[in-house]
Amino acid sequence: MSLLISGTVAIDNIKTPTATQEGLLGGSAAYAALAASLFCKPVHLAGVIGHDFPKAHVDLLNSKGIKLDSLEHNDGESFTWTGEYHEDMNNRTTHKVGINVLENWKPQLSADASQVKFVMLGNMSPDNQMQVLDQCQAAEFVAADTMDLWINIANERLHDVMKRLDLLVINDGEAKEFAGTTNLVEAGRLLQKKGPRYVVVKRGEHGSYLFGDGAEEFFACSAYPLESVFDPTGAGDSFLGGMIGWLANSRKTKPSFVDLKTAVAHGSVTASFTCEAFSTQRLEKVTVEEVKSRLEELKHYTAFAM
Amino acid sequence: MSLLISGTVAIDNIKTPTATQEGLLGGSAAYAALAASLFCKPVHLAGVIGHDFPKAHVDLLNSKGIKLDSLEHNDGESFTWTGEYHEDMNNRTTHKVGINVLENWKPQLSADASQVKFVMLGNMSPDNQMQVLDQCQAAEFVAADTMDLWINIANERLHDVMKRLDLLVINDGEAKEFAGTTNLVEAGRLLQKKGPRYVVVKRGEHGSYLFGDGAEEFFACSAYPLESVFDPTGAGDSFLGGMIGWLANSRKTKPSFVDLKTAVAHGSVTASFTCEAFSTQRLEKVTVEEVKSRLEELKHYTAFAM
Numbered sequence: 001m002s003l004l005i006s007g008t009v010a011i012d013n014i015k016t017p018t019a020t021q022e023g024l025l026g027g028s029a030a031y032a033a034l035a036a037s038l039f040c041k042p043v044h045l046a047g048v049i050g051h052d053f054p055k056a057h058v059d060l061l062n063s064k065g066i067k068l069d070s071l072e073h074n075d076g077e078s079f080t081w082t083g084e085y086h087e088d089m090n091n092r093t094t095h096k097v098g099i100n101v102l103e104n105w106k107p108q109l110s111a112d113a114s115q116v117k118f119v120m121l122g123n124m125s126p127d128n129q130m131q132v133l134d135q136c137q138a139a140e141f142v143a144a145d146t147m148d149l150w151i152n153i154a155n156e157r158l159h160d161v162m163k164r165l166d167l168l169v170i171n172d173g174e175a176k177e178f179a180g181t182t183n184l185v186e187a188g189r190l191l192q193k194k195g196p197r198y199v200v201v202k203r204g205e206h207g208s209y210l211f212g213d214g215a216e217e218f219f220a221c222s223a224y225p226l227e228s229v230f231d232p233t234g235a236g237d238s239f240l241g242g243m244i245g246w247l248a249n250s251r252k253t254k255p256s257f258v259d260l261k262t263a264v265a266h267g268s269v270t271a272s273f274t275c276e277a278f279s280t281q282r283l284e285k286v287t288v289e290e291v292k293s294r295l296e297e298l299k300h301y302t303a304f305a306m
Numbered sequence: 307m308s309l310l311i312s313g314t315v316a317i318d319n320i321k322t323p324t325a326t327q328e329g330l331l332g333g334s335a336a337y338a339a340l341a342a343s344l345f346c347k348p349v350h351l352a353g354v355i356g357h358d359f360p361k362a363h364v365d366l367l368n369s370k371g372i373k374l375d376s377l378e379h380n381d382g383e384s385f386t387w388t389g390e391y392h393e394d395m396n397n398r399t400t401h402k403v404g405i406n407v408l409e410n411w412k413p414q415l416s417a418d419a420s421q422v423k424f425v426m427l428g429n430m431s432p433d434n435q436m437q438v439l440d441q442c443q444a445a446e447f448v449a450a451d452t453m454d455l456w457i458n459i460a461n462e463r464l465h466d467v468m469k470r471l472d473l474l475v476i477n478d479g480e481a482k483e484f485a486g487t488t489n490l491v492e493a494g495r496l497l498q499k500k501g502p503r504y505v506v507v508k509r510g511e512h513g514s515y516l517f518g519d520g521a522e523e524f525f526a527c528s529a530y531p532l533e534s535v536f537d538p539t540g541a542g543d544s545f546l547g548g549m550i551g552w553l554a555n556s557r558k559t560k561p562s563f564v565d566l567k568t569a570v571a572h573g574s575v576t577a578s579f580t581c582e583a584f585s586t587q588r589l590e591k592v593t594v595e596e597v598k599s600r601l602e603e604l605k606h607y608t609a610f611a612m
Contacts, residue, residue, distance in 0.1 A: 088488035182394035184511065185531045205490060206512040209531075218607050220528035225491045225515075261610040295612050301524050302608050304567040306601050 003248040004113050005033040005241060006046035006132040007122020007145075008102065009071065011053065012279060013082040016089075016231055024279035025057040026081060028122030028145065031234035032241030034283050035270045036120070037064045038291065039245035044113040046070035046132055048105045050078035060284060069110035074101040089229045090204060109135040118248040121165075122237060123147050126157035133164055140253035143167035143244050145236065151178045162195035167260075169200040169240045184209060185218075198260055200243075202236050205229075210264050212257040219261045222302050224272035224294050231278045235271040238283055242270030242291075269294040309554040310419050311339040311547060312352035312438040313428020313451075314408065315377065317359065318585060319388040322395075322537055330585035331363040332387055334428030334451065337540035338547030340589050341576045342426070343370045344597065345551035350419040352376035352438060356384035356407045366590060375416035380407040395535045396510060415441040424554040427471075428543060429453050432463035439470060446559035449473035449550050451542065457484045468501035473566075475506040475546045490515060491524075504566055506549075508542050511535075516570050518563040525567045528608050530578035530600050537584045541577040544589055548576030548597075575600040 012026030029047045037043045044067045049058070051074070061068060080098035085091070107128055114135050121129040121144035129144060136142075144165050150158050151174060158178075162168065168191060172184055179187035184201055188211040191199045199211045203223075210219040246266040252259055269291050276282040318332030335353045343349045350373045355364075357380070367374060386404035391397070413434055420441050427435040427450035435450060442448075450471050456464050457480060464484075468474065474497060478490055485493035490507055494517040497505045505517045509529075516525040552572040558565055575597050582588040 090488070182396070183532075183534060186533045189533065203512060206509060207526075207528075216606075218531060219610065220513075220531065220607050221610070222513075222526035222528065222608075225524060225526065226489075227492045227495065228489060258611055262612065265610045265612070292612070299610070299612070300522075301526050302528075304525065304527070304571045304605070305564060306568065306571070306598070306605070 001040070001118065001248045001251045002042050002044065002112075002116045003036055003040050003118040003120070003244060004044045004046060004109070004116040004136065005029050005036055005120045005122060006107060006129070007032060007124050007237070008079055009047035009049050009053075011078045011080045012233060013080065014231060014233060014278060015084040017085065017087050019278070021278050023054060025060065026233060026279060027079065028124065028237040030061070031237035031274065031280060031283065032120060032122050033061065033066045034064060034280050035238040035241030036245030036248070037066055038242065038270065038286060038288060039266065040249040041065055042067050043245070044070055044110070044116060046107050046109055046113060048072040048074055048101045050074050050076045050101045053078045060280070064284070067112065070108065070113045072105065072108065076101040083233070085231065089232055107132045107135070117141065117253050118244055120144070120240060120244045121161070122240070126150055126154045126161045129161050130157065133161070141166050141247065141255070143169060143240060145169050145240050146174070147171070148174050148177060159194060165196040167198040167200065168196040169202065169236070169243070171236065172201055172203045175201045200264060202239060208239070208264060208268060210260055212260060217257045219264060221264045221268050222298065224269050224298050225301065226272060226275060229275045232275045234280065235274045238274040239267040239271040241267070243267035265295055265298065266291065269298060307346070307424065307554045307557045308348050308350065308418070308422045309342055309346050309424040309426070309550060310350045310352060310415070310422040310442065311335050311342055311426045311428060312413060312435075313338060313430050313543070314385055315351075315353035315355050315359075317384045317386045318539060319386065320537060320539060320584060321390040323391065323393050325584070327584050329360060331366065332539060332585060333385065334430065334543040336363070336367070337543035337580065337586060337589065338426060338428050339367065339372045340370060340586050341544040341547030342551030342554070343372055344548065344576065344592060344594060345572065346555040347371055348373050349551070350376055350416070350422060352413050352415055352419060354378040354380055354407045354411045356380050356382045359384045366586070370590070373418065376414065376419045378411070378414065382407040389539070391537065395538055413438045413441070423447065423559050424550055425449070426546060426550045427451070427467070428546070432456055432460045432467045435467050436463070439467070447472050447553065447561070449475060449546060451475050451546050452480070453477070454480050454483060465500060471502040473504040473506065474502040475508065475542070475549070477542065478507055478509050481507045506570060508545060514545070514570060514574060516566055518566060523563045525570060527570045527574050528604065530575050530604050531607065532578060532581060535581045538581045540586065541580045544580040545573040545577040547573070549573035571601055571604065572597065575604060
């Protein structure tokens with residue numbers, strides 16, 4: 001079943017403790033679309049790129065069957081992020097953000113993209129998220145991500161978006177900030193009250209929590225264990241992309257909690273591949289068989305007898 | 307099967323964002339012995355208390371069938387810890403530590419205590435841990451905890467202890483420090499090389515990781531989800547006490563990895579109760595049925611279909 005992934009498409013310049021690379025494919029929509037395309041076809045991508053955007057990155061997205069009919073080509077410079085990971089990969093410093101073409105972007109969906117039933121609003125301004133959603137004429141399942149910037153400078157607009165979501169996926173630190181509590185379990189429950197029936201709190205190296213209806217519907221998903229993390233950029237976007245890609249493929253626009261759990265596990269494992277190389281370099285080579293194999297391992301790693 | 311729990315027995319003064327209480331029962335051996343006594347009888351406790359130690363605390367330990375024949379009564383003042391938890395319960399400040407009777411303590415095991423097959427060396431100086439171990443004449447399974455203080459000031463002696471352990475249980479931050487890496491999975495594997503066949507890395511609110519033989523033997527245990535944490539003091543000690551209590555009760559001095567996983571799950575759930583009230587006030591009321599019930603929930607909360 002068709003799926004729309006909207007969000008940022010970026011040029012990333014990344015430094016890790018062991019290597020540096022510039023001109024990399026980045027952005028919430030790029031990671032999520034690649035992750036979703038593993039499980040679902042067609043994936044429509046809505047975003048904006050500038051005149052300087054490398055053709056190789058566009059070719060890569062095309063080669064995965066991702067529909068770029070809602071990807072705007074603008075005369076300005078592309079959105080860029082320049083950052084550095086420290087010895088502890090959980091800590092990173094943003095050196096530079098070039099908003100550029102994102103500044104005045106008004107998403108325009110193609111006729112096909114506006115008819116999808118599954119919609120992902122990747123991390124971007126709540127205004128852009130709302131503009132995308134307003135053009136979706138057949139949306140039945142809507143998922144979104146956000147970040148501290150929007151919680152701080154566009155809180156009211158973000159609350160408007162929240163009311164229209166079926167699923168919010170958010171980082172642990174940002175969940176606490178948005179919910180106004182330091183307890184993660186309480187944070188998830190409080191965020192549900194802002195609108196989305198389902199909330200996923202991403203816990204980085206520890207995995208994620210999924211909250212559904214009532215105390216019964218709770219899922220603690222462990223992360224696939226990695227002995228070394230090369231570049232975690234885009235792991236959260238790959239997580240949500242994998243999740244919604246799996247859901248769209250299942251064709252269940254009213255997924256059960258059991259479906260949501262399976263989707264979370266798929267998202268989690270998909271994200272683990274993203275961490276293993278710069279940018280999308282590992283993600284773009286992943287096969288469904290590799291995902292299944294890690295899912296089997298994750299099941300084995302989390303099972304216990306009483 | 308009989309079990310020896312050694313470590314500190316303390317008077318704690320604790321402040322949380324909502325309440326303050328003084329003269330509380332604390333210390334690694336006190337929490338662990340109470341947790342272990344849920345699953346196993348008899349539990350021998352080796353520790354030291356001063357002239358000012360409240361009789362009510364001794365009575366409580368006695369009432370749980372904990373054998374105090376290796377608990378030294380000293381003329382000095384009891385070991386005390388005074389600390390404060392902040393709004394985010396993951397952060398605490400130590401205001402005062404009174405070493406007192408611990409300063410010159412030389413553990414002396416009773417004849418019965420020296421014959422146990424299961425030994426827990428709770429968090430105390432590596433010298434004290436070694437002194438206990440040297441008196442154990444029939445030890446077949448030895449588990450220990452430690453902390454940053456000993457990693458920093460008694461590193462060599464701690465390495466001597468490590469060589470004699472079957473199981474090390476350690477906090478995530480301390481595991482990274484002791485192993486010299488910022489990756490938790492790598493940290494667990496590196497700590498195994500220092501001696502213990504099994505390593506558990508405690509991840510606070512996120513649960514724990516258990517490492518066994520080779521990549522196959524890995525267990526990610528989620529924490530039982532708590533929407534509010536009242537006082538997390540002693541959760542780690544309750545975890546290890548619950549674990550080794552369950553192992554001792556199983557009578558398997560050569561437990562399989564499946565046994566270790568079950569022990570970790572029992573320790574994790576036992577620790578969740580400790581967090582729900584000051585000191586041991588919730589832990590001392592827990593029943594085996596309540597533990598089983600939370601284990602069932604934890605199983606439900608972590609299962610997923612592929």
